[in-house]
Amino acid sequence: MSQASFDPQAFRAALGTFTTGVTIITTRGDDDTPIGVTANSFNSVSLNPPLVLWSLAKSANSLPAFETGRHWNVHVLSADQQALAASFAAQGTDKFGGLELEPGISPAPLLPHCTARFQCRTAFRYDGGDHVIFVGEVLAYDRSALPPLVYQAGQYAIAARKARQEVRLGATPPPECSYTEDLLGYLLGRAHYQMLFALRQLLASHALDEPAFFILSTLSVRDRLTRDGLNAIIGYTGFEVTARQLETLEGQGYIAREIDGGVARYVLTADGREASLRQIAHAKAVEQDLADVLGAGDIMVLKLLLKRLITTTDPGLPDIWAADDGASPATA
Amino acid sequence: MSQASFDPQAFRAALGTFTTGVTIITTRGDDDTPIGVTANSFNSVSLNPPLVLWSLAKSANSLPAFETGRHWNVHVLSADQQALAASFAAQGTDKFGGLELEPGISPAPLLPHCTARFQCRTAFRYDGGDHVIFVGEVLAYDRSALPPLVYQAGQYAIAARKARQEVRLGATPPPECSYTEDLLGYLLGRAHYQMLFALRQLLASHALDEPAFFILSTLSVRDRLTRDGLNAIIGYTGFEVTARQLETLEGQGYIAREIDGGVARYVLTADGREASLRQIAHAKAVEQDLADVLGAGDIMVLKLLLKRLITTTDPGLPDIWAADDGASPATA
Numbered sequence: 001m002s003q004a005s006f007d008p009q010a011f012r013a014a015l016g017t018f019t020t021g022v023t024i025i026t027t028r029g030d031d032d033t034p035i036g037v038t039a040n041s042f043n044s045v046s047l048n049p050p051l052v053l054w055s056l057a058k059s060a061n062s063l064p065a066f067e068t069g070r071h072w073n074v075h076v077l078s079a080d081q082q083a084l085a086a087s088f089a090a091q092g093t094d095k096f097g098g099l100e101l102e103p104g105i106s107p108a109p110l111l112p113h114c115t116a117r118f119q120c121r122t123a124f125r126y127d128g129g130d131h132v133i134f135v136g137e138v139l140a141y142d143r144s145a146l147p148p149l150v151y152q153a154g155q156y157a158i159a160a161r162k163a164r165q166e167v168r169l170g171a172t173p174p175p176e177c178s179y180t181e182d183l184l185g186y187l188l189g190r191a192h193y194q195m196l197f198a199l200r201q202l203l204a205s206h207a208l209d210e211p212a213f214f215i216l217s218t219l220s221v222r223d224r225l226t227r228d229g230l231n232a233i234i235g236y237t238g239f240e241v242t243a244r245q246l247e248t249l250e251g252q253g254y255i256a257r258e259i260d261g262g263v264a265r266y267v268l269t270a271d272g273r274e275a276s277l278r279q280i281a282h283a284k285a286v287e288q289d290l291a292d293v294l295g296a297g298d299i300m301v302l303k304l305l306l307k308r309l310i311t312t313t314d315p316g317l318p319d320i321w322a323a324d325d326g327a328s329p330a331t332a
Numbered sequence: 333m334s335q336a337s338f339d340p341q342a343f344r345a346a347l348g349t350f351t352t353g354v355t356i357i358t359t360r361g362d363d364d365t366p367i368g369v370t371a372n373s374f375n376s377v378s379l380n381p382p383l384v385l386w387s388l389a390k391s392a393n394s395l396p397a398f399e400t401g402r403h404w405n406v407h408v409l410s411a412d413q414q415a416l417a418a419s420f421a422a423q424g425t426d427k428f429g430g431l432e433l434e435p436g437i438s439p440a441p442l443l444p445h446c447t448a449r450f451q452c453r454t455a456f457r458y459d460g461g462d463h464v465i466f467v468g469e470v471l472a473y474d475r476s477a478l479p480p481l482v483y484q485a486g487q488y489a490i491a492a493r494k495a496r497q498e499v500r501l502g503a504t505p506p507p508e509c510s511y512t513e514d515l516l517g518y519l520l521g522r523a524h525y526q527m528l529f530a531l532r533q534l535l536a537s538h539a540l541d542e543p544a545f546f547i548l549s550t551l552s553v554r555d556r557l558t559r560d561g562l563n564a565i566i567g568y569t570g571f572e573v574t575a576r577q578l579e580t581l582e583g584q585g586y587i588a589r590e591i592d593g594g595v596a597r598y599v600l601t602a603d604g605r606e607a608s609l610r611q612i613a614h615a616k617a618v619e620q621d622l623a624d625v626l627g628a629g630d631i632m633v634l635k636l637l638l639k640r641l642i643t644t645t646d647p648g649l650p651d652i653w654a655a656d657d658g659a660s661p662a663t664a
Contacts, residue, residue, distance in 0.1 A: 006382060006470075008379055008380070011379065011382060011470070011473065012379065013475070014448045014450070014473050014474070014475040015376040015384070015448075017353070017408050017447045017448040017475055017480050018352075018353040018355070018374060018375070018376070018408050018448070018480070019351060019352060019353040019480055019482045019491055020350075020351060020352060020353070020375070021349070021350040021351040021352070023350070040375075041375050041376065041377070042350060042375075043350070043352070043372075043373050043374075043375050043387075044347040044350070044373065045373070045387050045460040045461060045463050045465065046387075046460050046461025046462045046463050047340055047343065047344065047461075047462060048340070048461065048462050049461045049462075050338060050343060050461075051460055051461040051463075052347070053385075053387075053460070053465070055375075055377050055378075055385075076349050076350050079494075082494065115349045116346045116347075116349040116350070118346070118347075123461075124458065124459065124460075126456065126458045126465070126467075127456065128377040128378050128383055128385070128456075128467060129377060129378025129379075129380065129381045129382075129383040129455075130378045130379060130380050130381075131377050131378045131383075133377065133385070133458070133465070133467075135458075135460060135465075138338075138343070141343065141346050142346070143345070143346040143349055148349050148350070148351055148484065150351045150482070150484075150491050152480065152482075152491045152493070153493075155493045155494070156493070156494040157491040157492055157493045157494055158491065158492055158494055159351055159482050159484045159489040159490065159491045159492075160489055160490055160491075160492060160633050160636060160637055161484070161485075161487045161488070161489045162411075162414065162487070162488040162489055162490055162636065180653075181639075181653065182635065183612070183615055183616065183619065184527070184615075184619045184622070184631065184634070184635060184638075185527045185528070185531070185615040185618065185619065186549075186615075187635055187638040187639065187642065188520065188523050188524040188527055188638065189524050189527075189528070189569070190638075190642050191520050191524075191638045191641050191642050191645075192520040192521050192523070192524035192525075193524075193568055193569040193570065194568065194641075194642060194645040194646065194647065195516070195517045195520055195521075195641075195645060196517070196521070196570065197568050197570075197645075197647050198645065198647075199517070200570065209570075210570055217518075236525055236526065236529050237521070237525040238525065238528065238529075238532065238541075238542055280515070283515055283516075283517040283518075284515065286517065286645075287515065287516045287517065290516070290641060290644060290645065293644045294637070294640055294641065294644065298637055298640070299516065301492050301633060301637060302516070302634070302637040302638075302641070303514065303516060303519055304492060304494065305492055305626070305630055305633060305634040305637070306516075306519040306520065306522075306523045306634075307513075307519065308626055308630070309523050309526075309527075309622060309626065309634070310519065310522050310523050310526060312622055312625045312626065313523075313526040313527060313529075313530065313618075313622065314526065315526065315529050315530075321512075321513065
């Protein structure tokens with residue numbers, strides 16, 4: 001596509017394929033007003049002297065403040081600061097209302113809970129077409145361990161680290177066009193069963209199997225379910241809750257039956273609740289061990305994608321955490 | 333941390349928290365030599381006129397070529413071009429050896445298979461401390477649908493889109509400190525069973541249950557397994573392959589038994605192979621439907637993270653795709 005036919009929207013979309021972090025850049029106006037804009041044009045320039053740059057539209061309302069104010073702060077936003085990014089990208093809102101500011105080396109507002117911050121003084125201003133390029137000398141900086149927010153193709157995102165080498169489960173490349181380790185269903189199944197594998201010893205010590213685990217977990221969130229109610233929640237796993245299973249769990253002292261208008265409803269006993277809490281604590285410990293290896297950011301991405309997969313493939317399961325069918329939600 | 337105590341490594345690490353894409357920028361030297369460097373300092377500057385920028389160390393060997401050569405091409409690398417990025421980041425290698433180049437509007441080398449490309453002419457060169465800032469006018473550009481490569485905290489990465497709103501499975505925020513939708517084990521289980529749910533109708537039409545599906549899938553990759561061999565591969569799922577199950581599958585005509593030195597080994601029959609292929613095709617179709625909704629990039633990230641989770645939590649499963657225990661791998 002030659003310049004003559006540059007469509008601004010298509011050009012912007014092509015530029016948007018270059019991934020960036022998201023920053024908020026702040027300064028103070030002549031009248032001491034705090035000023036802040038969301039920018040993804042930030043980048044590092046020089047280590048010695050320490051310089052960074054970003055660019056601001058010549059049409060921006062905030063341009064005069066940045067041109068006269070010599071100090072400004074760059075906040076590399078963390079993954080949880082998406083709402084802040086949106087707020088500072090909007091026009092005319094009271095962006096600083098309700099925000100706590102931290103003391104910095106200059107009057108420029110310093111926001112908390114970021115991934116990194118750079119306190120700068122303008123070193124150069126350069127012409128950049130319809131933008132001004134600000135090059136700032138970094139006077140102070142700090143960083144946290146919070147995973148950063150990412151911007152790609154016009155959407156907020158989070159990044160998952162790639163391994164240096166492609167991750168392969170098997171030593172031998174599997175044949176193409178058959179059942180391979182690249183089948184999502186295989187990967188999900190294997191990941192699920194391996195996580196459950198770590199829990200199985202604990203279940204066995206309670207003389208419990210997987211369906212029993214599902215029943216106790218469900219009752220820990222939703223007490224007083226009937227057998228039909230349990231099956232409506234658990235049935236998609238392929239396990240059917242049988243009357244005999246419930247009798248066994250009753251005999252083991254984990255659950256109790258209440259007759260309510262001729263209908264049997266099941267509740268956890270104190271022992272059942274304790275067993276369930278111990279199982280959940282164990283599952284959380286397994287997850288924490290995993291987070292220690294994979295990193296908190298990658299676990300965050302994994303959960304996000306699993307939730308999107310689940311909402312996309314949901315066969316219409318009841319909302320286990322809602323109290324919409326007459327059963328009262330348990331207070332854990 | 334004040335400037336006086338700037339540790340170059342710590343400062344670089346703080347700058348590295350700002351996520352970027354990865355580009356290769358190419359030009360030609362005076363002697364027509366192709367020149368290329370990996371850079372993540374690229375960013376857009378202006379829409380009208382169309383300007384982009386990047387910066388190059390004053391100490392770089394390639395600086396003279398970029399200073400004299402007025403044309404250069406920016407390649408926004410795709411997620412699969414990590415090796416190319418590493419090659420162009422290294423010194424002294426024959427970076428262009430074996431690469432096919434495409435014709436561009438200038439002599440600057442144009443590489444294929446990128447996420448986006450910008451063919452530029454230097455508009456301005458600015459001082460940037462130990463770097464030179466190149467601002468280029470974009471004369472032509474193109475883009476593909478390939479997900480882009482990402483760089484964050486010194487590592488290659490891929491980005492997964494965040495939803496505009498937080499994804500919640502349940503309408504009601506679950507109580508803290510109990511069994512919640514934020515438990516990774518729950519999300520993995522639910523995702524797995526929902527994917528399997530989509531397959532269950534097909535399995536039922538073949539009069540098959542899940543353990544039978546696992547047996548047929550395993551035999552489709554590894555023929556001639558004994559019952560012990562099958563259990564070594566499938567056992568971690570919690571399903572035990574029983575002699576009776578194998579008899580049933582034999583009776584259904586899906587598998588056949590071969591006696592080899594007094595040991596029974598199992599193989600797929602033609603019917604069994606056809607049923608297995610149909611199941612795998614169905615699983616692939618479910619995955620494709622999902623990729624149409626979530627996007628190819630997000631599926632790529634999900635698979636990457638599942639593989640990392642699986643290798644981290646692997647209880648020591650045999651490599652199903654290797655032929656290391658006397659069983660010959662099947663040719664599908």
